[in-house]
Amino acid sequence: MDSLAGKKPAVVWALNISVLALVLLWLFPTMGLFVSSFRTSEQITSSGWWASLFPAEQTLQLRALDPDDFRIETSAGVFVVEGNINERDADPLEITTWGTSSRDPAAFVAGETSDLGDGETMTLSPDGTYIWQGNDDQMSGRGQRLFVVATVPPEFTTDNYKNILFSPTNSENMAKAFFNTLTVVIPSTIIPILIAAFAAYALAWMDFPGRALLVAAVVGLLVVPLQLALIPLLQLHNAIGIGKGYLGVWMAHTGFGLPLAIYLLRNYMVGLPRDIIENARVDGATEFQIFTKIILPLSFPALASFAIFQFLWTWNDLLVALVFLIDSSGNTTVMTKQIVELLGTRGGDWEVLATSAFISIAVPLAVFFMMQRYLVRGLLAGSVK
Amino acid sequence: MHPALLGVITIVIGVSGCVGYFYGANLLLDKVIFPARGPNMGRNINRREMIRPWIFLFPAMLGLGLYLAYPVFATLRLSFLERGAGDVYTFVGFKNYVQMFAEDKFMEALRNNILWLVVVPAASTAFGLLTAQLTDRLRWGNFAKSVVFMPMAISFVGAAVIFKLIYEARPEDVAQIGVLNHLYLTFGGDAPQQWLTIPFWNNFFLMAVLIWIQTGFAMVILSAALRGIPEETIEAAVIDGANPFQIFFRIKVPQIMSTIVVVWTTITIATLKVFDIVFAMTNGQWETQVLANYMYTKMFVARDWGMGSASAMIIMLLVMPILVWNVYNARKEMR
Structure with missing residues (x-):
C-alpha cells in the first residue's frame, strides 16, 4: 500500500521540497570544494564559490595605453589617447560603472566623462572604448588607471590540477x-x-x-x-x-x-x-x-x-x-x-x-x-x- | 627498490603464499599425514577432519591475535609502567592514571568525548531516520539517498578540508568565502567569526563533520529496516484512523527499535575513535581535545608511552559495554 496515495498535493510538494533541501544541504559542502578546485586563487579570495556559478559583478583594474607611445596631438598642447580596454581580453566586458580611483571604482556610469583636474578628462563608453585627453604634462608617464565594474561570466580553469x-x-x-x-x-x-x-x-x-x-x-x-x-x-x-x-x-x-x-x-x-x-x-x-x-x-x-x-x-x-x-x-x-x-x-x-x-x-x-x-x-x- | 614494485611483489608473495599455504597444508594433511587408505583409514579421516578447521583458521587467528588481542593486554601492561632513562621500564601502579586525571587537558578531552558521544549518534540516527522515512516512497528517493550516503566515501581529512572552507573567516572589509560567515553577516551578524576558535561551541562545528558523514550510514540501514516492516501493521493503523505522525512514531519506530539500537551503537563506536577530524582541523586547540587525539599527542609528540597507553585504556573502557553487549547478542543468536 502506498501511504502517499490519496494525500493532498500540498503534502506531496512539502515532501519533495524538504527532501530537495536535505539533498542540497548534503551536497553543498562537497560542491564547495569541487568548484573551488577549478578557480584561481584571485577568484577564490574575491568571492564565495557559490557566486562563481553565476555571472558576477567584478571590479577589474585596467590601465590605459602608454601615453608616450600612443598619444596623438589633436591641437596645440592637447593630447589624446584613444583605445579599447577590451583589446586585451578575448571576451568583451559588459561595463556598468567605472572610476579612476581604487577608493570609488563605481564613480561613473559607462559613457560619462571623468574630470581628472586641470582639464584632464577620461571618457569610458559601455563598449570599452575610452578617450583620455590632457596636456603634454598630464599625458606622459604610465597609462591612466581605470577601475571597471563589469559583469563577468563564470570562468573556470584546470590549472590547479595541472x-x-x-x-x-x-x-x-x-x-x-x-x-x-x-x-x-x-x-x-x-x-x-x-x-x-x-x-x-x-x-x-x-x-x-x-x-x-x-x-x-x-x-x-x-x-x-x-x-x-x-x-x-x-x-x-x-x-x-x-x-x-x-x-x-x-x-x-x-x-x-x-x-x-x-x-x-x-x-x-x-x-x-x-x-x-x-x-x-x-x-x-x-x-x-x-x-x-x-x-x-x-x-x-x-x-x-x-x-x-x-x-x-x-x-x-x-x-x-x-x-x-x-x-x-x-x-x-x-x-x-x-x-x-x-x-x-x-x-x-x-x-x-x-x-x-x-x-x-x-x-x-x-x-x-x-x-x-x-x-x-x-x-x-x-x-x- | 621502488615501492610500487615492492607492492606488486608483496601482492604476488602474499597471495601465492596464502594460496600455497592453504593448498599445501590441505595436501599434506590428506596425502601424507592422514591418508584415506591403509588399515587406519576410518580413524585417519576422522582425525584429519578434526585438524582441518584449524588449518583454515590459523592465519586469521594469528592476525587477530597478534594485531588486536595481544595489543589490548600489552597496552594494559604499558599503562602501569613508566619509561625511565635508557628505555628501562619500571612498574608504577596507577601513577599514570592519577597523573592523567589531574591534567586539565585530559579532563577537557573526556568532557568533549562525552559531548561527542551524546550528540553525534543521536543527530546522525535522527537525520538518518528522517531521510529514510522521507525518501521511502519518493520516485527520486534513490538519487536522494545516494547523495546523503556519498560522504561515507570521503576521508575524514577530506571532510575536514571541506568544512574548513565552510568555516573560513576573512577580514571584515573583504568578501567572505566561507559560507557560514557569509550567512552570518547576511542575517545581521556584526563581524566575521573564527568559528573553530570559539570554545565549547567549536566542538559542535567539529561534530557537524562526523554527523555529515555518518547520517548516510544510518539512513541506509534504517531505510532497509523501514522497508521490512509488515505492510499489514501500517494498513491496520491507517484504517483505524492514525495520522502519519502516529503511524511513524507509534507503528514504525517501535518495530525497528532493535535496528535503531544497532545503528546507534555502531556510530557510538565510530565517534569514540574520532581522531582525524580533530587532528586536521584544530589539533585539540581552543578546548576541542578528544581522547583519541590526546592519546596520539601523548604517545607520539610527548613520547610518554605510559600516559598514552593509560588514555588508550580509557577509550577501551568506554567501548567495553558495547563490546559485551555485541558478544552477548551474537552468542544468543548462535544458539
Whole structure:
C-alpha cells in the first residue's frame, strides 16, 4: 500500500521540497570544494564559490595605453589617447560603472566623462572604448588607471590540477603521495580477503569444538579501538626489524581489517544453501575443493562488499599510516598526511588545498558510485540481522 | 627498490603464499599425514577432519591475535609502567592514571568525548531516520539517498578540508568565502567569526563533520529496516484512523527499535575513535581535545608511552559495554 496515495498535493510538494533541501544541504559542502578546485586563487579570495556559478559583478583594474607611445596631438598642447580596454581580453566586458580611483571604482556610469583636474578628462563608453585627453604634462608617464565594474561570466580553469598533479617543480606535487597511497591500499585490500575467506568458511560450515567461542571473539574484536594497538605493534615491528615502512602498514591493515572481513563473510556463507555443500561432500569433494569451487564463487557479493570497505578505509586512513608508515624522510607520505600538512602550512591557499583534497577524494567517490550496490549490501549484512 | 614494485611483489608473495599455504597444508594433511587408505583409514579421516578447521583458521587467528588481542593486554601492561632513562621500564601502579586525571587537558578531552558521544549518534540516527522515512516512497528517493550516503566515501581529512572552507573567516572589509560567515553577516551578524576558535561551541562545528558523514550510514540501514516492516501493521493503523505522525512514531519506530539500537551503537563506536577530524582541523586547540587525539599527542609528540597507553585504556573502557553487549547478542543468536 502506498501511504502517499490519496494525500493532498500540498503534502506531496512539502515532501519533495524538504527532501530537495536535505539533498542540497548534503551536497553543498562537497560542491564547495569541487568548484573551488577549478578557480584561481584571485577568484577564490574575491568571492564565495557559490557566486562563481553565476555571472558576477567584478571590479577589474585596467590601465590605459602608454601615453608616450600612443598619444596623438589633436591641437596645440592637447593630447589624446584613444583605445579599447577590451583589446586585451578575448571576451568583451559588459561595463556598468567605472572610476579612476581604487577608493570609488563605481564613480561613473559607462559613457560619462571623468574630470581628472586641470582639464584632464577620461571618457569610458559601455563598449570599452575610452578617450583620455590632457596636456603634454598630464599625458606622459604610465597609462591612466581605470577601475571597471563589469559583469563577468563564470570562468573556470584546470590549472590547479595541472600544477598539483603534473608539475615536477612543485614541492606540493600530489603525484608521489597518490602512488604511495595506492601502494598502501592494494595489498592491504587483497590479502585480508584471502585469509578471512578461509577462516569464515571454517567458522560457517565446519564443525569443531570452540567454534561458537571463536565467533564471539571475532564479534568482540570488531569494536576494539585500534588506538590500543599502536604502541605494542610499533614496538613489535621495531623488534622484528620491520620498523616503519610499507610492510608494516600492510600487515597492520590486514590485521585490523580481519574482524570485519571474517564477520561479513561468515554471515554471508552461513546463509548459503546447506544442500549444495552436503551434496558436494557426499559426492566426495574435499573441503578444500568445496571452498574453492563452490563457496568462493557464490560469496562474490560479500567479497566485493568487504573489498570496498577495506579499500575506502585504507585509502582514507591517516592514523595507521602516521604510526606505521611515514618516517622522518617523508618519502612514503600518503595523501591524507600531505593534506593535513598543507592545512598547516598553506591554511589560506584554497586553490592548493581544494585541489589536493579533491584529488584524494575523487578515487573513493568513483568507487562509491560504481559499487554502491555492494557497499549497501555489505552494510546491511554487517549490522542488521 | 621502488615501492610500487615492492607492492606488486608483496601482492604476488602474499597471495601465492596464502594460496600455497592453504593448498599445501590441505595436501599434506590428506596425502601424507592422514591418508584415506591403509588399515587406519576410518580413524585417519576422522582425525584429519578434526585438524582441518584449524588449518583454515590459523592465519586469521594469528592476525587477530597478534594485531588486536595481544595489543589490548600489552597496552594494559604499558599503562602501569613508566619509561625511565635508557628505555628501562619500571612498574608504577596507577601513577599514570592519577597523573592523567589531574591534567586539565585530559579532563577537557573526556568532557568533549562525552559531548561527542551524546550528540553525534543521536543527530546522525535522527537525520538518518528522517531521510529514510522521507525518501521511502519518493520516485527520486534513490538519487536522494545516494547523495546523503556519498560522504561515507570521503576521508575524514577530506571532510575536514571541506568544512574548513565552510568555516573560513576573512577580514571584515573583504568578501567572505566561507559560507557560514557569509550567512552570518547576511542575517545581521556584526563581524566575521573564527568559528573553530570559539570554545565549547567549536566542538559542535567539529561534530557537524562526523554527523555529515555518518547520517548516510544510518539512513541506509534504517531505510532497509523501514522497508521490512509488515505492510499489514501500517494498513491496520491507517484504517483505524492514525495520522502519519502516529503511524511513524507509534507503528514504525517501535518495530525497528532493535535496528535503531544497532545503528546507534555502531556510530557510538565510530565517534569514540574520532581522531582525524580533530587532528586536521584544530589539533585539540581552543578546548576541542578528544581522547583519541590526546592519546596520539601523548604517545607520539610527548613520547610518554605510559600516559598514552593509560588514555588508550580509557577509550577501551568506554567501548567495553558495547563490546559485551555485541558478544552477548551474537552468542544468543548462535544458539
